[in-house]
Amino acid sequence: MRTAPINPPLACTEERTVLDCQTEISQGRRFAFGLNWQKFGRLIDEERVRGAQTSLENALGTSDLTGRTFLDVGCGSGLFSLAALRLGARVRSFDFDPDSVATTRKLRDDFAPGSAWDIECASILDAGFVQGLGQFDIVYSWGVLHHTGALWKAMEAVCGLVARDGLLYVSIYNDQGGESRMWTSVKRRYNDSGPAVRRLLLAGSMLYLGRRYPLRVAAGLMGGGAGSTPWTEPCPRGMSRKHDLVDWVGGYPFEVASPERVFDFCREREFQLRHLKTCKGGIGCNEFIFARS
Incomplete structure (x- = not known):
């Protein structure tokens, strides 16, 4: 089990993060991801939790995360944080959007009250906050980093949060060239x-x-x-x-990357590819799991 701190002092306050997010949304520079997750959150039931849990088990190749630390970067509705918790992990979640944070906290209250699951409003691009997180056995960020407005800075940050022999589980929108520019x-x-x-x-x-x-x-x-x-x-x-x-x-900001570019970026930082699921050159995300050697 890693010694990742569960309650380090925050380098930025939630109030500042909330203000930054609301300003970007009001200026049309960011999609209100949290409001969409809030609406989806009303649909979450045991069937959806089981679906998320099965997806996580299949990708990680295990149904037991007991004693392992799990960081959910950009937790959205909190569904996959809950799935990791159900598998035995000690979970920490954060999101830039306050509505996502509120939805995740409600999910915890409804499905896992009193659990060892910390939830915060913060940004992966906040270097001070990230520095205080420590390292984790599993760092999970599905469909998030390409919405930060600084994909490769965010990738650098999540790589640094993975403990030795830990796993980085990310998904990034596929680069389709001209069609990606159209969607932007x-x-x-x-x-x-x-x-x-x-x-x-x-x-x-x-x-x-x-x-x-x-x-x-x-x-x-x-x-x-x-x-x-x-x-x-x-x-x-x-x-x-x-x-x-x-x-x-x-979903804006919006960035894309080819599977090769993601692979090269992580390999240069001493990560080895363990799992790859592509969208076969089409629309959607390519899914990666890297192990830190």
């Missing part, structure tokens, strides 16, 4: 616009994606609303189509 423009427009334009962008994006993913779009159209089963039923990893779509269209 869509995301900027979404965050600069009002509700009517946002609804149009969501509908247009769903139809555009339907060229390659017709079954997903058909399920969404059949659902017809947030409360209907085909639209919000659990997907792989316990997520939902509706909230994934909103996150994809609105």
Whole structure:
């Protein structure tokens, strides 16, 4: 078991982090990720928790994290922090968005009251905060670092948080060249616009994606609303189509990387690839698990 401190003094206050996040959202420079996670959080039940737990078990190759420390960087709804806790890990979670932090804290209160699970509002780009975290057996950041606005600085930070013989579990949006630049423009427009334009962008994006993913779009159209089963039923990893779509269209800042670039970056820092799951050159995230040698 690593000696990662669970309650080091914070280098920045939650109040400052909240203000920074709210300012970026109000200026159209950041998507309100936390509000989307808050809506998704209302759907979390035991079925979704089991789905997240199974996903984590399959990727890590174990169903027992007893005695291991787990850091969730950009915890979102807190679903995977809860999954790690269920597997026996000692968990610490943080997120830049205060609504995500509130959702994660509610999840803890509802599903794991009194547990050894610390949750904070902070940024992976805050060097003072990161320095006070210590190191962890497993550092997990799924679909987060490419939304910081400084992907490689964030990657450098998470690499430094992994203990010797520990694991780094990250997923990064795939670099699709021109199509990625197109989606960057869509995301900027979404965050600069009002509700009517946002609804149009969501509908247009769903139809555009339907060229390659017709079954997903058909399920969404059949659902017809947030409360209907085909639209919000659990997907792989316990997520939902509706909230994934909103996150994809609105998710800004937005950066991408090829699998080769992520691999080279981590190899230069003495990490060895243990697990790779790509999106086969298409839209979405490439998933990596690296071991620190």
